[in-house]
Amino acid sequence: xxxRVYDTRSRSKRDLVTLEEGKLGxxxxxxxxxxxxxxxxxxxxxxxxxxxxWLRKSGYEVNYITNFTDVDDKIISAANxxxxxxxxxxxxxxxxxxxCMDALNVIRADAYPRVTETIPEIISMVSDLLEKGYxxxxxxxxxxxxxTSPEKYGQLTGQTLEMxxxxxxxxxxxxxxxxxxxxxxxxxxxxxxxxxxxxxPWGAGRPGWHIECSAMSLKHLGExxxxxxxxxDLIFPHHEAEIFQSECCLGHDPVVxxxxxxxxxxxEGEKMSKSLGNFWTISDALEKIDPLVLRYSLINAPxxxxxxxxxxxxxxxxxxxxRLLTCYGEGLSTVGKMDWSENTFLxxxxxxxxxxxxxxxxxxxxxxxxxxxxxxxxxxxxxxGKKEEIGEYTGWIGEYAGEVLGxxxxxxxxxxxxxxxxxxxxxxxxMVEDLLSKREKARASKDWALADxxxxxxxxxxxxxxxxxxxxxxxxx
RNA sequence: GCACGAGUGGCAGAGCAGCUAUGCAAUGGACUGCAGAUCCAUGGACCCGGGUGCAAAUCCCGGCUCGUGCUCCA
Numbered sequence: 001x002x003x004r005v006y007d008t009r010s011r012s013k014r015d016l017v018t019l020e021e022g023k024l025g026x027x028x029x030x031x032x033x034x035x036x037x038x039x040x041x042x043x044x045x046x047x048x049x050x051x052x053x054w055l056r057k058s059g060y061e062v063n064y065i066t067n068f069t070d071v072d073d074k075i076i077s078a079a080n081x082x083x084x085x086x087x088x089x090x091x092x093x094x095x096x097x098x099x100c101m102d103a104l105n106v107i108r109a110d111a112y113p114r115v116t117e118t119i120p121e122i123i124s125m126v127s128d129l130l131e132k133g134y135x136x137x138x139x140x141x142x143x144x145x146x147x148t149s150p151e152k153y154g155q156l157t158g159q160t161l162e163m164x165x166x167x168x169x170x171x172x173x174x175x176x177x178x179x180x181x182x183x184x185x186x187x188x189x190x191x192x193x194x195x196x197x198x199x200x201p202w203g204a205g206r207p208g209w210h211i212e213c214s215a216m217s218l219k220h221l222g223e224x225x226x227x228x229x230x231x232x233d234l235i236f237p238h239h240e241a242e243i244f245q246s247e248c249c250l251g252h253d254p255v256v257x258x259x260x261x262x263x264x265x266x267x268e269g270e271k272m273s274k275s276l277g278n279f280w281t282i283s284d285a286l287e288k289i290d291p292l293v294l295r296y297s298l299i300n301a302p303x304x305x306x307x308x309x310x311x312x313x314x315x316x317x318x319x320x321x322x323r324l325l326t327c328y329g330e331g332l333s334t335v336g337k338m339d340w341s342e343n344t345f346l347x348x349x350x351x352x353x354x355x356x357x358x359x360x361x362x363x364x365x366x367x368x369x370x371x372x373x374x375x376x377x378x379x380x381x382x383x384x385g386k387k388e389e390i391g392e393y394t395g396w397i398g399e400y401a402g403e404v405l406g407x408x409x410x411x412x413x414x415x416x417x418x419x420x421x422x423x424x425x426x427x428x429x430x431m432v433e434d435l436l437s438k439r440e441k442a443r444a445s446k447d448w449a450l451a452d453x454x455x456x457x458x459x460x461x462x463x464x465x466x467x468x469x470x471x472x473x474x475x476x477x
Numbered sequence: 478g479c480a481c482g483a484g485u486g487g488c489a490g491a492g493c494a495g496c497u498a499u500g501c502a503a504u505g506g507a508c509u510g511c512a513g514a515u516c517c518a519u520g521g522a523c524c525c526g527g528g529u530g531c532a533a534a535u536c537c538c539g540g541c542u543c544g545u546g547c548u549c550c551a
Binding site: 446464 | 482490491500510516546548549
């Protein structure tokens with residue numbers, strides 16, 4: 001089955017053909033660590049994590065690179081406010097990022113290059129651009145000159161040079177910079193007093209925002225690579241600027257074969273922003289929900305669609321995830337994972353899941369299949385189904401919900417959670433059983449008031465009592 | 478204003494030419510002292526107007542509405 005990938009540049013799904021057969025270079029723009037990571041970062045990271053997992057499962061040898069922009073205006077001003085070094089601040093939030101990613105079960109990328117560790121490469125790229133006549137020194141910095149290659153303008157956004165010229169005229173003067181044209185962008189910014197800086201042929205300064213990614217992708221993936229991704233908010237101007245820089249510097253195009261972009265996360269229908277007070281950091285979210293439930297909720301829509309983060313979707317994710325985990329845990333502890341390749345129903349499910357994932361990584365379709373396998377496993381477990389079948393279903397879930405979607409903790413974790421809740425159960429069992437037998441006596445004598453009172457008490461204590469056709473059962477909330 | 482994208486049942490959200498999406502909710506039933514859980518069943522949708530097709534939610538044209546980008550942003 002061919003992998004289809006939606007490419008922002010051509011605005012269509014295209015068959016994935018890599019530059020080198022069986023190998024794939026993927027660069028995804030990472031974060032600027034100036035504040036704690038938020039759920040938008042989580043969605044970006046999880047989307048690409050699953051894309052990488054899937055491509056690897058499909059047989060590609062993937063080299064996955066994602067960066068940190070560890071020097072930038074916002075980092076500097078946040079560090080100044082606290083009176084600390086900018087790198088100290090950046091490191092703090094990078095470590096926050098890694099903690100969150102680990103919790104969310106995001107597999108580490110193959111490399112996490114940083115701007116501050118790529119300065120020589122950046123300087124060399126800027127020098128090249130100057131030499132080739134694509135850039136100029138403008139007093140307070142070195143700028144890329146858009147007019148040198150107008151045909152490259154708007155490759156990702158569909159805008160032309162003229163449109164933007166018409167739309168934003170007059171802004172040049174306001175910026176007060178040495179730009180010749182307001183659409184030109186900085187490659188190197190000269191340092192103002194007190195700012196962190198590196199020596200360069202043009203004076204002490206630091207890289208502009210866009211050049212870092214061109215330099216880092218070149219360094220790690222070479223002069224041409226397969227996929228470049230990031231949040232859809234980076235399409236303009238960041239990724240367009242990268243196209244200018246990389247293609248002009250290297251002298252060929254395209255440098256990037258496929259551009260992919262994940263959609264934004266809104267909160268209760270509104271754009272997430274600090275000023276609206278609806279800003280969710282990942283740590284905030286993890287205080288209220290399990291990290292894997294958050295992961296589940298964030299892949300409940302295809303990665304390109306904008307998604308709304310709200311109470312309903314969280315509760316949905318919570319109930320689905322807990323059913324998935326419970327079934328998997330029971331399957332694991334009673335039978336274990338078994339080969340399912342002879343099971344026609346499971347084969348159909350994986351076919352359909354693969355079809356969805358091959359069609360631009362549709363995790364929503366994948367979840368539908370996971371739900372349907374879980375449902376069947378639940379009823380097998382409840383009705384005392386054949387061991388082989390339970391094992392097959394458990395194996396399927398481990399493979400797809402676990403390895404591909406990353407929704408399950410490690411098997412040892414699943415089992416120990418199961419055990420600890422069992423031991424918790426056995427601790428309180430005598431007391432509960434005692435109350436229940438009193439309740440049974442009350443029920444036998446049709447003293448419903450007393451029976452209900454006992455049930456309510458237990459409920460308040462966190463024990464759910466259910467009268468089934470085969471007698472009374474109870475479990476923890 | 479320009480660009481890009483989206484408008485599907487009560488809600489979330491797939492499908493992108495012919496075949497039940499799915500989940501939650503709802504309704505009816507089974508079970509129950511009641512509640513819950515579970516099981517069975519049922520109803521319900523493709524923004525509007527044209528066009529192409531044997532056939533359109535799905536393609537084309539024109540509207541309308543919404544979102545995002547055009548300044549930093551995953």
